[in-house]
Amino acid sequence: MQFPVWHWAILLLLIGVPAFFAVRSAARPSQNPGELVGFGGWLLLLAIGQTLSLFRTLADLVSSSDGYKQLMPLPNGPLAVYGEIGLLLAFTALQVVVLVAMLRRSPRFKQLFLYQWIAIPLVFVLDAVWTSTILGAPISQVVAGDALVAPIVSFVLTGIWVAYIHKSIRVKNTFGEAVAAAQIATSP
Numbered sequence: 001m002q003f004p005v006w007h008w009a010i011l012l013l014l015i016g017v018p019a020f021f022a023v024r025s026a027a028r029p030s031q032n033p034g035e036l037v038g039f040g041g042w043l044l045l046l047a048i049g050q051t052l053s054l055f056r057t058l059a060d061l062v063s064s065s066d067g068y069k070q071l072m073p074l075p076n077g078p079l080a081v082y083g084e085i086g087l088l089l090a091f092t093a094l095q096v097v098v099l100v101a102m103l104r105r106s107p108r109f110k111q112l113f114l115y116q117w118i119a120i121p122l123v124f125v126l127d128a129v130w131t132s133t134i135l136g137a138p139i140s141q142v143v144a145g146d147a148l149v150a151p152i153v154s155f156v157l158t159g160i161w162v163a164y165i166h167k168s169i170r171v172k173n174t175f176g177e178a179v180a181a182a183q184i185a186t187s188p
Contacts, residue, residue: 037173054095080134091123109175117158124151
């Protein structure tokens with residue numbers, strides 16, 4: 001399946017332009033960097049996206065139920081289905097951990113978000129290899145059609161946010177070690 005050039009141009013505009021401005025504004029020094037703290041600006045958008053990504057993963061799991069029903073009668077079908085569900089639930093658990101770390105303003109959030117980014121292609125590859133191996137089907141049959149599009153787009157978009165997280169003054173002020181020490185000092 002090939003995409004015309006104008007599809008790639010639209011994709012570049014939709015992803016590239018906001019990414020450019022997000023990374024550029026994150027690296028630009030502020031007049032008063034101490035004021036850039038908390039969920040605001042681009043970080044608020046990231047928090048909303050992190051919350052919605054959890055629901056998207058659960059929706060993908062539910063929408064796959066028809067495919068799971070088709071696999072269940074096959075030899076080793078239940079094993080393939082339960083393996084995929086387990087893998088997706090493990091990824092969902094990672095998303096919950098990242099979301100909780102974000103909402104608690106944990107200094108570990110940046111590292112956990114990076115792990116989540118790495119997990120996107122890892123989960124996809126493990127799922128494809130698992131299903132292919134268990135069902136004895138060629139990998140090209142398991143990863144058919146546009147199955148690669150969603151993981152690639154998700155990986156690229158999350159990669160942009162990883163760059164933002166590591167350059168942003170607001171993220172540094174919100175999730176820094178000083179914030180953690182202040183939270184410990186003020187907790188009852």
